[in-house]
Amino acid sequence: MAMALDQLYQQLILEHNRSPRNYGPLPGATHSARGFDALCGDDLLFELQVEDNRIMAAAFSGEACAVTKACASMLTEWLPGRDRADIERGLSDFDQVLEGGAAPEPDFLGAFAQLGALAAFPSRQRNARLPWRCALDALDA
Numbered sequence: 001m002a003m004a005l006d007q008l009y010q011q012l013i014l015e016h017n018r019s020p021r022n023y024g025p026l027p028g029a030t031h032s033a034r035g036f037d038a039l040c041g042d043d044l045l046f047e048l049q050v051e052d053n054r055i056m057a058a059a060f061s062g063e064a065c066a067v068t069k070a071c072a073s074m075l076t077e078w079l080p081g082r083d084r085a086d087i088e089r090g091l092s093d094f095d096q097v098l099e100g101g102a103a104p105e106p107d108f109l110g111a112f113a114q115l116g117a118l119a120a121f122p123s124r125q126r127n128a129r130l131p132w133r134c135a136l137d138a139l140d141a
Contacts, residue, residue: 009117016070021077026059033137034062035130042068042127046134048079055079060131067124072131074111084139091132098125 029047036043042064049057058076078090093109096102100119103109118124 009115012074012111012114013066013070016073017066020060020069020073022057022059022073024059024061026057028057029059031138031141033134033141035134035137037068037126037130039123040065040068040127042130044068044072044130044134046072046131046138048135048138050139053083055082055135058135060134064130065127067118067127068130071112071115071128072134075131075135078110078112079135084136087132087135087139091129091136094128094132098128 026047026049028049030050031048032045034043034045042062044060044062044064046060047058048055058079060072060076064072079087082090090109090112093103093105094112094115096104097109097113097116098118100116102116103113106113115128118128
């Protein structure tokens with residue numbers, strides 16, 4: 001029997017919140033940006049190591065709610081090897097998922113394609129987008 005969408009969402013969020021990937025300082029970071037969400041209290045520092053316009057590594061630190069921390073963790077795994085156009089496309093595709101639609105190319109979006117249950121929680125969508133905005137801001141810094 002297939003796992004319900006909300007169960008899969010909860011499992012992903014809980015797993016990445018409990019054991020966040022790439023949490024802590026990133027040695028050799030070339031770009032960074034901070035993201036804040038005053039409503040939730042999120043204060044995220046996102047760091048990237050960029051070479052030849054491609055992200056080689058990503059890490060994050062700070063205090064954040066479970067959704068933000070989980071999405072930041074997932075994003076640090078998704079980013080290596082990608083460039084700005086990939087991030088913009090990824091965020092656009094993720095926005096479709098957050099609005100209740102399907103990811104245009106689930107394989108491209110990876111685990112983020114499984115977060116469709118967030119469509120039922122508009123207040124949490126802002127949290128899910130924060131790490132993506134931080135990554136883009138870091139590239140502009």
